[in-house]
Each structure stands twice: as C-alpha cells, then as structure tokens.
Amino acid sequence: QVQLVESGGGSVQVGGSLRLSCAASGRLFSRNTMGWFRQRPGKEREFVGARRWMGIIYYDDSVQGRFTITTDNTQDTAFLQMDSLKPEDTAVYFCAVKGTSYDRDTYNLAKDYDFWGQGVQVTVSS
Numbered sequence: 001q002v003q004l005v006e007s008g009g010g011s012v013q014v015g016g017s018l019r020l021s022c023a024a025s026g027r028l029f030s031r032n033t034m035g036w037f038r039q040r041p042g043k044e045r046e047f048v049g050a051r052r053w054m055g056i057i058y059y060d061d062s063v064q065g066r067f068t069i070t071t072d073n074t075q076d077t078a079f080l081q082m083d084s085l086k087p088e089d090t091a092v093y094f095c096a097v098k099g100t101s102y103d104r105d106t107y108n109l110a111k112d113y114d115f116w117g118q119g120v121q122v123t124v125s126s
Helices: none
Strands: 005-007 010-013 018-023 034-039 045-051 057-059 067-071 077-082 091-097 120-125
Touching: 005 091, 018 034, 018 091, 018 120, 045 067, 045 077, 057 067, 077 091
Parallel strands: 010 120
Antiparallel strands: 005 018, 018 077, 034 045, 034 091, 045 057, 067 077, 091 120
C-alpha cells in the first residue's frame, strides 16, 4: 500500500513563499505520475500541477511561473515550491499518485489518482 506523507504547510503573507513536501518510498516517483491538487473553501478539488514518471511537468495556468514541482535524487520525495503567493492560493493542498506505473493517461483529473496524502493547509493573508 502506498503511503504519502505531506508536510510544509502554513501561513504566509502575500508575495511570500512556502515549500510543500510529499514523502513516499521505493523510488515511487520514478515509476508513477504524481500530482498536486488543492481544495479551496467551498470549491471542488482542483489541479495544481503534475510530474509524470519520465519527468515531464505540467502546471495549471493559475500557478504557472509561480509554482515549481521537483523531486529529490532518490525519487522518494516530491516538492511543491510556491512563490509569489496570492490570497486565492489559500487552500488545503494534497499530493497524489496514480496507481499504474509508466502510464501516459490524463494527469490533471483528481479522479484518476489512486493514493492521496493527508493534505496540508496553506493560508495566504494580505
């Protein structure tokens, strides 16, 4: 069973930065697509970005140029670096992994992800 453990949430002022971490095991991110999603109050869970197993990275337009997805050398931990934060970035952020290795299917739909982290709160205040 895949376990994802998130850390790094918190509160920051507008324009600030935070880095979220998503820890897995077994070099998971070298074989499986991982994604970052967020859920704002009263809203559906929405796509933030994703990293395919081969290293291709995608971002939603709302975070393009401000957020960066990376992984560590062991491919056991993924990071979401969030810069130039805005109040509308306030949400609970989740990392997720698709259950099928080496897949080439959609990457931006929450329903296609099989394993989820516990979520961390990010609050951006003006």
